[in-house]
Structure formats: structure tokens, C-alpha cells
Amino acid sequence: MAGVSLAVLATAGGLVACSSTSGSESSSSASQAAGGGSYAVWDPYPQYDKSSEWVKLLEACGTQAGVKVERTSYDTSDLTNKALLAAQQGNSPDVLIVDNPVVSTLAEAGVLTTTEENKLDVSAIAPNLLAAGQSGGKTYGVPIGANTLALYYNKGVLEKAGVDIASVKDWPSLTAALEKVKGAGKKGITFSAIGTEEGSFQFLPWFWGSGAQLTKLDSAEGVSAVALWSDWLKKGYAPNSVINNTQTTSWQEFASGDFAFAENGTWQLANAKKAGFEYGIIPVPGKGGGTAPAPTGGEFVSIPVQQDTARYATSQKLVTCLTSPDNSLTTTTTLSYIAPTEAVQAKQVAATPDLKVWVDAVKAAKGRTSDDLGTKYPKISEPMWGGVQAALSGSKSPQEAMAAAQSAAASAVQ
Amino acid sequence: MAARTRSGQWAAWAFLAPVAVYLLVFYAYPLYRNVELSLRNYTVRSFVQGDAPFTGFANYIKIFGDATFGPALWHTVVFTVVSLAFQFGIGLALAVFFSRNFRLSATLRALFLVPWLLPLIVSASTWSWMLNSDSGVINVVLGAFGIDPVNWLTSPDWSLWSVTIANIWIGIPFNLVVLYSGLQGISPAIYEAAALDGAGGWQRFWKVTFPLLRPVSAITLLLGLVYTLKVFDLIWIMTKGGPSGSSTTFATWSYRLGFGNLVPSFGPGAAVGNLLIVMALIFGLIYIRVQRRQAHT
Numbered sequence: 001m002a003g004v005s006l007a008v009l010a011t012a013g014g015l016v017a018c019s020s021t022s023g024s025e026s027s028s029s030a031s032q033a034a035g036g037g038s039y040a041v042w043d044p045y046p047q048y049d050k051s052s053e054w055v056k057l058l059e060a061c062g063t064q065a066g067v068k069v070e071r072t073s074y075d076t077s078d079l080t081n082k083a084l085l086a087a088q089q090g091n092s093p094d095v096l097i098v099d100n101p102v103v104s105t106l107a108e109a110g111v112l113t114t115t116e117e118n119k120l121d122v123s124a125i126a127p128n129l130l131a132a133g134q135s136g137g138k139t140y141g142v143p144i145g146a147n148t149l150a151l152y153y154n155k156g157v158l159e160k161a162g163v164d165i166a167s168v169k170d171w172p173s174l175t176a177a178l179e180k181v182k183g184a185g186k187k188g189i190t191f192s193a194i195g196t197e198e199g200s201f202q203f204l205p206w207f208w209g210s211g212a213q214l215t216k217l218d219s220a221e222g223v224s225a226v227a228l229w230s231d232w233l234k235k236g237y238a239p240n241s242v243i244n245n246t247q248t249t250s251w252q253e254f255a256s257g258d259f260a261f262a263e264n265g266t267w268q269l270a271n272a273k274k275a276g277f278e279y280g281i282i283p284v285p286g287k288g289g290g291t292a293p294a295p296t297g298g299e300f301v302s303i304p305v306q307q308d309t310a311r312y313a314t315s316q317k318l319v320t321c322l323t324s325p326d327n328s329l330t331t332t333t334t335l336s337y338i339a340p341t342e343a344v345q346a347k348q349v350a351a352t353p354d355l356k357v358w359v360d361a362v363k364a365a366k367g368r369t370s371d372d373l374g375t376k377y378p379k380i381s382e383p384m385w386g387g388v389q390a391a392l393s394g395s396k397s398p399q400e401a402m403a404a405a406q407s408a409a410a411s412a413v414q
Numbered sequence: 415m416a417a418r419t420r421s422g423q424w425a426a427w428a429f430l431a432p433v434a435v436y437l438l439v440f441y442a443y444p445l446y447r448n449v450e451l452s453l454r455n456y457t458v459r460s461f462v463q464g465d466a467p468f469t470g471f472a473n474y475i476k477i478f479g480d481a482t483f484g485p486a487l488w489h490t491v492v493f494t495v496v497s498l499a500f501q502f503g504i505g506l507a508l509a510v511f512f513s514r515n516f517r518l519s520a521t522l523r524a525l526f527l528v529p530w531l532l533p534l535i536v537s538a539s540t541w542s543w544m545l546n547s548d549s550g551v552i553n554v555v556l557g558a559f560g561i562d563p564v565n566w567l568t569s570p571d572w573s574l575w576s577v578t579i580a581n582i583w584i585g586i587p588f589n590l591v592v593l594y595s596g597l598q599g600i601s602p603a604i605y606e607a608a609a610l611d612g613a614g615g616w617q618r619f620w621k622v623t624f625p626l627l628r629p630v631s632a633i634t635l636l637l638g639l640v641y642t643l644k645v646f647d648l649i650w651i652m653t654k655g656g657p658s659g660s661s662t663t664f665a666t667w668s669y670r671l672g673f674g675n676l677v678p679s680f681g682p683g684a685a686v687g688n689l690l691i692v693m694a695l696i697f698g699l700i701y702i703r704v705q706r707r708q709a710h711t
Contacts, residue, residue, distance in 0.1 A: 080676070087462045105677050109458035195656035197676065240547040243568035243657050375458070378676035390658035395570040401658075408481070 038068040039314060040093035042083070044076035044299060045335070053334040061321035065314050080105065083304070087111040092304035094315045097144060100132040100367055101197075103300045104374035107140045111304050114138040118303040118312050120319055124341045132367025133300045135374035141302030142323045145337025147266035148365040149205055149294040150357060151285075155278035157186045157260045165280060170289040171209075171228055174261075178237035181260040188237035189261040190253040192245040193229065193392055197378075199385040201295055201368075202247065202263055203229070205284040207384075208366060209292025214373060214380050217387065217409055218402040224287065226398040230391045243392050265297060266358050267336060283361045293366040298337055338362040376413045383408035445691075451684035458677060466681075473685040480682075482659060482667055490663040493578050494642045500582045501638060502631070505589025510623065512590075513597045523590070530587035538651035541580040542567060545652075567653050570660035577649045577661050581642065588641075589634055596630030597623070629708070636701045640694045664690050 041058060048054040055071060062069030072093070074082055080102050086092050092111060106112050115122055115138070122130055122142055133141045158165060161184035163177045178188035192202045206229065207214075212222035232238040242250065247264060254262030255275045263284065272279050283291040301322055303315045321327060323340075329347055332339045338358050339345050345359045369377045387405030390396040396404065452473050460466035477483055512523050529537060544551050545566035553563040566576040600623065608618050624631075646665040649655060655662035655670065662670075664686050672683030 081673070081678075084458065084462055088464060101676055105458055109462045111462060195654045195658070196674065240565050240568050241549075243565075244542070244546075244653065375677050382675055386656075386658050389656050390570075393565075393568055393570050393657035393660075395658055395660070 037066075038070045039065075039095065039311075039318060041069050041071045041095040041097070041318070042079065042093040043071065043073045043097040044079045044099065045097075046073040046075060048073070048334075053330065057322065057327060057330055057334070061318050061327070064321055065317040067314055067318075069318070083111060084109060087304065090307065092306065094303065094306065094311055095318050096302050096304050097299045098141075098302065100143065100296060100298060100300050101369050101377060103133045103140050103302065104135045104369045104377070106302070106304075107135055107138075108375045112140045112302045113305055113312065114140060117309075118316050118319075120303070120316055124325070124343070126340055126342065126363070128363070128366055128370070129296055129298075129340045131370035132296060133302075135369070135372065141300035142319060143296075143340040144299050144301050144323060145328075145332040145335055146296045146298040146340055146362050146365065147337050148296055148358070148361050149202065149263055149265050149284060150361045151189075151282050152254060152262045152264055152268070152272060153280050153282065154254070154257065154260055155280055157181060157184075157258070160184050161186060161260065163260070165282065168282060168285065170285050171287050174285055175228070175232070175237070178232065178260065179235075182235075182237055187239065187253075187259045189232065189263070190239060190245065190250045190259050191229075191242055191263040192247045192250045193242045193385075193388055194244060194246055195385055195389050197381060197385070198247055199388060200381040201297070203384065203388050204368065205263070205292045205294040208294075209284060209286040211287065214371070214377070214384075216406065217380070217384055218399070218406040221287070223398050223402050226388055226391045226402055229388065230394075230398055233392055243389060266338065269336065269354070281357045283357060283364065291360065291364040293364050294361055295368045296362065296365045379412035380409040383412065448684050448687060448691075451680050452682075452688050454681060456680040461680065469681075473681040477682050477685050477689075482662060485659060486662045486664055486667045489574055489661060490643065490665075492574065493581070493645070493663055494639060496578050497581045497585060497642045497645075498635060498638050501585035501589050502635060504582070505586050505634075506593050506627075506631075508586070508590045509593035509597055510619065512594060523594070526590055527587045529584045530591075534584075534647045535651060537584060538580065538648045541576075541583075541648075542652040545576050568657055570657055573653045573657060573661040577652050580652065581645055581648055584648065585638060585642070589638065592634045592637075593627065593630060596627050596634075599630075600626045629705075632701060632704065636697060639697055643690055643694055664693075 039062065043054075045054060058069050058071055076099055079098055083092070083096055083098065083106060087106075087109065096106075096112075098106065103112070120139075120142055122139055125143060129143045129146050130139065133139055133143065153165060155165075158177070158181070161177075161181040163180050168174050168177050181188050193199045203225070206225040207222060210221040210225040210228075212219050212225060216222065229238070233240060233242070239253065241253070245253070250262060251264050251268055251271065253259055254264070255271065257275070257277050284294055286292040301319045303312060303319060306312065322331060325341065325344055328339050328341065328344045331337075332344065332348065338355065339348055345362075349356050349359055368381070369375075373380070383405035386408070387396075387401040390404070391398045391401040395401075453468060453470060454460075454466040455469045455472065456466045508526065512519050545553075547553065547563060547565045547568055550566070552566065557563060564572055566572050604622055604626070605618060608622050613621060644665050645663070646669060649661055649663060649666050650669065653661045655666040668683050668686035668690065670683075671679050671686060
């Protein structure tokens with residue numbers, strides 16, 4: 001029996017403790033990669049194999065800089081922990097490509113070099129995209145590309161309901177359109193309000209579109225954004241399942257062809273073409289009209305701190321190659337992103353006019369960690385998605401839910 | 415003579431070494447690290463630099479004072495107790511049923527093992543799909559009987575029950591198998607004697623089966639308890655502990671603190687994990703004590 005209870009202890013204890021053991025393997029591979037003129041690059045794109053354009057570009061950039069690139073890719077949720085552990089062991093990769101809200105966390109941990117140290121040129125990058133990688137007046141990387149959220153709509157459904165998409169300009173007109181769609185026997189809108197960062201990501205266009213600030217979740221504007229969503233649920237314009245929807249399940253609902261609208265990202269474009277019905281895309285409308293700022297997605301290329309600072313010069317060449325205007329078009333097309341510089345955005349639209357709406361959405365977008373929130377953002381985001389869930393599930397009124405979220409966020413960021 | 419004992423001792427130690435090293439590396443050290451983690455104030459910076467200050471029980475005080483603590487404790491208790499009661503009750507009923515060895519009983523029994531054979535990700539995803547508010551098959555069936563759809567996973571009143579129901583389903587085969595083999599150990603002669611004395615079906619169950627099955631029942635319940643306390647994947651896949659914390663247990667809370675946020679709080683996460691360990695340990699000790707007392711009498 002002692003054996004059994006001990007085994008149980010270990011499994012339960014391993015829950016948190018195991019994070020420290022997994023570090024050794026990744027660090028050894030990094031140190032091998034770092035030796036002998038080869039440079040370690042970590043990216044969160046495991047979907048691209050050796051034959052992909054992305055890896056070819058990496059190798060070409062390595063050849064240009066006169067070194068061999070050793071690429072390792074991790075699942076994006078894994079990469080943060082792996083990067084932290086590698087830094088703890090002193091085995092950081094030479095170039096690290098991470099999701100933008102993580103940059104401030106890694107910067108806070110002292111893992112990343114600033115552009116002053118690594119001499120990266122960020123002057124051409126759109127300021128609203130760069131902001132996600134800035135904290136305390138310093139810049140910790142270059143965005144490789146950006147994506148964001150917009151509203152996909154099903155042309156057939158809207159036509160049947162007698163909705164002219166040009167009339168959808170602000171919240172009241174969107175709600176009116178949903179009412180018509182419901183009246184025509186179809187379903188209104190689907191989104192993801194799941195209790196994770198994904199839920200916050202999807203809620204932010206509405207939150208920011210109301211004029212609210214993340215520093216005050218329970219402002220009248222913030223409450224109005226939650227009320228908009230919870231009213232849609234109450235009136236049946238949005239299905240109750242949104243509370244548990246990920247962005248993927250929400251997309252599947254839209255792809256069933258019953259829904260008029262879906263809030264989703266650039267990355268679904270390829271799937272939209274396969275959906276088998278005519279679709280269109282509009283930016284998420286602000287409360288009183290205009291385009292609401294949606295949160296930016298997409299990764300930053302950064303140069304982690306090394307003991308041997310002489311390596312920065314070559315790493316800088318690699319990063320510059322990946323993000324240079326010439327290669328940026330290849331990179332962003334491969335990764336289906338919108339480019340971070342205006343010049344390349346123009347080229348993208350010229351090549352694919354469909355991307356125009358996304359370029360506009362990206363121009364209006366905003367980093368989650370921007371406004372100098374940095375590492376405070378995750379501590380605000382968690383109470384925020386909790387508040388949204390409380391309001392949507394009906395356990396609290398929007399006002400109560402956001403008030404509770406604000407007090408939780410205020411005590412967390414202290 | 416002395417030399418021989420010494421070499422014998424060395425040999426004994428040599429034989430013991432592999433298991434001792436194994437226990438130290440895979441059990442003692444992670445456990446020690448988890449305790450250490452819970453007693454220090456880890457931030458991302460101090461995690462990387464390894465200089466997290468020792469803060470004593472600050473993490474524990476923090477989680478005891480957290481608004482999530484009370485509900486999470488209550489959910490853990492409800493989830494565990496309800497799961498155990500139904501898993502054991504249904505498992506025992508099925509075990510007694512199958513112990514009669516009728517035709518096809520082996521096939522049917524094998525079918526009952528299916529929940530156990532499926533990977534948890536499959537069964538949990540299937541359950542969450544069936545329980546979906548809008549397109550789930552369960553609401554469709556309820557609708558056929560004129561019952562309004564229930565927001566199984568998205569209503570704070572129902573989410574805990576939904577994950578509990580799924581967990582009961584998953585736990586039944588384990589109870590069935592262990593209790594069934596326990597039943598095989600009861601001599602048919604006793605039943606025969608009881609029947610001759612005029613005991614009916616119920617009496618035979620309560621006076622013969624149940625008392626004689628007690629040792630097996632105790633270990634089944636204990637293993638079930640330990641397993642249920644730490645159920646994480648099922649809840650995480652089905653509800654993520656939501657909506658707004660209504661199905662959060664200690665296991666999901668610990669994960670959320672440690673890994674569920676962009677800025678991990680390892681210290682409080684480890685502290686919650688340790689609370690789980692202590693809970694399992696207490697019941698383990700109770701079990702050992704009860705067993706010892708039984709052995710004495």
C-alpha cells in the first residue's frame with residue numbers, strides 16, 4: 001500500500017514539478033546547435049517541415065550570413081516554457097520567434113536583448129504592431145508578420161434575411177442585422193468566449209471598440225461591450241455554446257453554413273475558400289461606427305541574451321534577412337500573415353486584393369501588451385475572460401461581472 | 415565471518431541501489447521540488463535567474479485567501495464524493511450481475527470496459543460534443559421528450575454535474591473489474607449455506623457479499639478517491655473549469671495557476687498541487703490504519 005500511495009504522490013506532485021525536468025533535453029540540443037558556426041533558431045511553426053518555403057528561407061538566410069541554421073520548432077504553447085527553461089540553463093537559442101504577448105514576459109525575465117544591444121533596425125515597422133514588443137521604452141524584437149480578427153459573413157444567409165452588408169456599420173446596425181437573420185430562421189453570429197486567453201483575444205475588439213481601456217474593466221464602455229455579447233446570447237442571436245467555443249469550434253459552427261457572421265482570424269482564409277458558400281469579410285465595427293481595434297496576433301523575432309555577446313552580430317544578420325522588405329513578402333505569404341511594414345502590405349494587396357480588408361484591420365489593430373501594460377496584461381486578461389464568462393452564463397449581470405473582474409485585476413497587478 | 419557479512423551487506427545494498435535511485439530520482443526529488451517551489455516567490459525573472467526568495471507559507475496564505483479557494487474545495491469534494499458513490503454503486507451492482515455467469519456475460523462485461531480503453535482525450539471530447547448546448551445529441555433526445563435543452567457545459571449550475579457524470583462513466587469499468595474479481599474470491603459454499611438457512615437474495619447480498627467484499631471495497635474506494643481527486647484532463651477538455659470557475663477543482667486550478675496564463679505563477683500552483691497530495695495522503699493513512707485495526711481483530 002505504501003507503494004501505491006507513493007506513486008500517487010508522485011503523479012499528483014509531478015503536475016507542477018515536471019516542468020523542471022523537461023529542460024535538460026531541450027537545452028542540450030540548443031548547446032549542440034550553438035557550437036561550430038551553427039546558429040540555433042526556435043520557432044512555433046511545427047506545421048512547416050524541411051521542404052517548406054519557411055525552412056528554405058531560414059536556410060538561405062543562414063547561408064547568406066555564412067553560418068548553418070539549426071532550426072527547432074515547438075508548439076506555440078510549449079515555446080514560452082521551453083524558452084524560460086533554456087534561459088535558466090544558460091542555453092538560449094540565438095534567434096527566438098515567439099507569440100507577441102509573450103515578448104514582454106520574456107523581456108521581464110531578462111531573456112531578450114533590446115534593439116539597442118542587438119542593433120536591429122525597426123524604423124520601417126508599423127508602430128501599432130511594434131508596440132507589443134516594447135516595454136519601458138525599449139524594443140525587444142521585430143514582428144515577423146501580423147494577423148488579427150474580423151467578421152466573416154455568409155452572403156447567402158444575409159441575402160435570405162434581406163440584410164445589406166453595407167448597412168452594418170456599428171453595434172446597433174449589426175444587432176439589427178442579427179435580428180433579421182434570426183427572424184429568417186437562421187443563426188446570427190458565432191465567436192469564442194472560452195475561459196482562456198483565446199476568449200480574451202476574441203472579446204477585445206468589442207471591448208476596445210466600445211472605447212474602454214484595459215486598465216479599467218468596469219468602465220461604462222467596458223460593461224456595454226459585455227452587455228452587447230450577453231444580450232446576443234439572451235435573444236438567441238448567438239448560440240449558448242460560444243461560452244465553451246474555441247476559435248476552431250466557432251469556425252466549425254460557421255462552416256456549417258447556418259450562421260450569418262463569425263468572428264475569426266486571417267488564418268481561416270484558406271478554410272473559408274473551402275467552406276462551399278460565398279463569404280465576405282468586414283472589420284469588426286466599433287460601438288459608434290468605424291473599425292474597432294482588434295488585438296494583433298503573430299510572432300516577434302527576437303535575439304535572446306547570450307554569454308558570448310559576439311554572436312549577436314550574426315544573429316542580427318539572420319533576423320534582418322528574415323524581416324527585410326524583400327524577404328518579408330515571402331515570409332508573410334508563407335505564414336499567411338499581413339506584413340508589418342506599409343511597403344510590403346501594399347505589395348501584398350497588389351498581389352491578392354482579398355487581403356485589403358485584413359490590411360485595414362491590422363492597421364487599426366493594437367497589441368494586447370501595448371499601452372505599456374507589458375506583463376500586467378495577462379493578469380488583467382484572466383479576470384476579464386472570467387468576467388465575460390460570468391456575464392454570458394448568466395451567473396452575474398454584466399455590471400457585477402466586470403466590477404468583480406476589475407477588483408480581481410487590480411489586486412493582481414499590484 | 416565478519417568479512418562475509420560485510421560483503422553480504424554490500425551485495426544487499428547493490429541490489430537495493432537501483433530501486434533506491436529510482437525512487438529518489440523519480441519520486442523524492444520531484445516531490446521535494448514541488449514543496450520547494452511552493453515555498454518560494456517565483457516570478458519569471460527569478461525563475462530564469464534561480465534566485466527566488468524564500469517566502470515561507472506566503473503562497474499558501476495567498477491561495478487560502480483567494481476567492482477561488484472556497485468554491486474549488488467544494489467542487490473537489492462534490493466531484494470526488496459523487497463520482498465515487500456512483501462509480502462504486504453501479505460498479506458493484508454490475509459486478510454482482512455479471513458474477514452469475516450467464517450466456518454472453520463475458521462479452522457484455524468486455525463492452526463495459528470500453529470507457530477504460532479509450533484515451534481520455536477521446537472520451538472527454540465525445541462527452542463535450544454530446545453535451546453541446548445547441549447541437550449535442552443529449553439535448554436532442556431531451557427535446558424528443560419535450561424537455562427544454564439544458565446548457566450542460568455552459569451553465570454554472572450544470573457544468574460540475576456534467577463533468578461528474580462523464581467521470582462516473584469513465585470510472586465504472588475500474589470498479590466493475592476489481593469488485594468482480596473480489597466476488598470470485600468468495601466461496602460459493604458460503605452462499606449455499608446461507609441459502610440453506612433461508613437467506614433471500616437481498617439478505618445474501620447484505621450479510622454475505624458485502625461484508626466479505628469489504629477489504630476489496632476499501633482498496634477500490636481508496637484508489638478511486640486518489641484517482642478522482644486528481645482528475646484534470648477530463649474537466650480541462652470539457653469545460654476548462656468554467657464557465658467562470660463553476661467546475662474548477664484543485665487539479666484544474668493548480669494547472670491554471672502554473673501553466674494556464676502567459677505569466678505563470680509556479681509558487682501558488684505548486685501550493686495547490688501540494689494540498690491535493692496532502693488530501694490523498696490523509697486518506698491513504700486512514701486506509702492503512704483501518705486495515706491494521708482489522709488485522710488485529
